[in-house]
Amino acid sequence: MKNERELIIEEAEKLRWEVGDNLHDSLLESIYKSAEEISRKVVSRNDAGKISRKNIDHLIDKIVTNKWTGLPIMFLLLAAVFWITIVGANYPSSFLAKVLVDTLHPLMKDLFVSLSSPEWLTGALIDGGYLAVAWVVSVMLPPMAIFFPLFTLLEDFGYLPRVAFNMDGIYKRVGAHGKQALTMSMGFGCNAAGVIAARIIDSPRERLVAIITNNFSLCNGRWPTQILIASIFIGNLVPPYLAGIASAGAVVSIAVLGVVFSLIVSWGLTRTVLKGEPSAFSLELPPYRPPRILQILYTSLIDRTIFVLWRAIVFAFPAGIVIWSVANINVGGISIAEHFIDWANPYAMLIGLNGVIILAYIIAIPANEIVIPTILMLTVLSLKISGIGAGAGVMFEMDNPADVAQLLKLGGWTALTGINLMLFSLLHNPCSTTIYTIYKETKSIKWTLVATLLPIVLGILVCYATTQLWYLFT
């Protein structure tokens, strides 16, 4: 004898088959229907319920999505944002460097010495930790403080969703979302911010693609490296009157190469490891509106600039101590850094780099901005030159590119090293801030590892191929 409860469950089970799979749809349908009925009763409209948007919005939309005007407008706007960022950041950057590096650094060192702190403590904390933080702040803060408000301005106005709308055709083909064009542009400012910006993509698979490929956008911290190395090594390959164009062309090609890589990798990821993630396309085009300046300043400066900068500082301090230590702790008469450089040199040569570059990329992981100062310091250290720089473990920069060129050539650099460094600067692991941000955003060690290791593997392969081809033709 079945009891009543079992009978009810049985009946319900039978009814489910009769109702079918459409229950969810019918429910939503009826909710919308009754909502519409209610709104018809209580909401009065001037235009008698006819749908129509503001004419001005329509006009702007027509222009920015037009076949002939859409793309030029997009490139002009983005180029303007980058130009203002790069030019505008120079002045505050050099001011901050003057204060934090040139003035405060010796002062603090004097203070420590006067307190009779041991030499290793002064070295590790001031020459290592403090200097790394000072460097990161002075090169990172100004570009971000200019780039983010400008970018947020376009976002708030309502233009950026139209960029995603226009670009979606390309991204659809590689299995990604048009909004990835936005996170990628954001990545040109800062990859960590680009990774956070991927929150605007609400489809899980497309969001992961955007996060993993963001590192292929050449970020603010890498532009100066590219420009410096291009002007030293690429400019030399052509007649002097073409030097400027050639080196600028090289930097732009590297950035474009990054975009190409991000598309190819997106394509590969969505067809392999990301197959198991759900995907749904949706893109709303909100109405245009006058930007709210105060809110823009708040979100871009507090939520983006300070947030990213703080994470960078947290990583820069210990990394600075490590940088100082490897150059100053001696084992068997020479420093750990030199041991590593000697050991790594033969392997690094295979991919057309050298031990100094490899070590610099490992210990300068907190920020791409301090890679060049670290390379210069390590080059001086391994060549045992006196009179250049500020001592073992103290990062420095040179004002004149010709001096840098001379030092690097002493270190055995050739045009091939320069080209490979430019490639490796594009294709290597994200900085620690970005890696940490990826983990925070995805909450997954697996995807963090993929995002970290994939670019290194690509970088090694590309540098190896370049080197072998170079030897084949020279």
Add this chain to the structure above:
Amino acid sequence: MTLYFILLTVLIVLMAIWIKKMWGRRWKISDKELTEDALKHLYNSEENKTDTDENTLSKVLSISTKRAAKLIKKLEASGLTQNVDGKQKLTNNGRSYALKIVRVHRLLEKYFAENTSINETEWHKIAEEKEHRIDENKARELAMQLGNPLRDPHGDPIPTAKGEIYSHNGIPLSKLETNDFGNIVHIEDEPKNLYKEISESGIYPGMQIQIKDKFKDGIEIKGDGKNKFISNEAADNISIVPLNKDEIIKQDYQPLSSLEVGEEAEVVGISKALRGMQRRRLLDFGIVPGTRIRAFLKSLGNDPVAYELRGTLIALRKNQSDYIFIRKIGNDK
């Protein structure tokens, strides 16, 4: 020295390829998987009213006839099958075991369709591999996560945890006459090439179709506002329930993608081919029957297109707007 090194590398690669091939031929397949696949095959052939012996079994499982004969003996010995007049039949135990595997298989396919972006043509293959590694508890969790679904994405009923199954009463599509209407209730997912042909022509369970014309090598049908041609072999793999006149939904609708910029329409419905998250997102936007919708803007490459509905502007890709059905309303003056 270098030569030896190269030779060795080539040898290792060849070995690896050979071993992979062996795996493909299932020489080393585990007994559990073999048993389960055999039971499933028996279940399917009983459903299709065909017979099973060591020859058919060896073909389906890609094993030798000797091994198939041994397998049949083992199944008999463990009381899962019995010999009835020289034919293998499932016992009650065997049937409930088979249904458990079928249940896991169909739940997995449902999961792939709803919660992943795995391509439709791959669901079956991946489910075949994974079904052996999911126990009863995991299956129950999976079913709960999916909201205890009734059918898999091919339209097949999913057996309950107790091993009961609801049987569809469809007939092969080829039995219908020209101009008849019907609802597709089931699409057989094997063999692969036919399933691929069917799924790629945009036919899915739950679709209402009409037979437009019958040819020597195939049938032309109309569904979702489009004419499609399918071969006779594929048509045999589609089960259909004929519809009476009063059950027929009017066929005068078109896909949203056919709406030109500036034209206005009323939504008729969303096709069953849009599933899972994708479908919910569209419903959340308010794309339900009766909604007024207007094509507004084309993007640079003509895809996506922005549509205005309920006072907002929403961009939809062509692979979405193809599956949303509308009835055009005369041009706005």
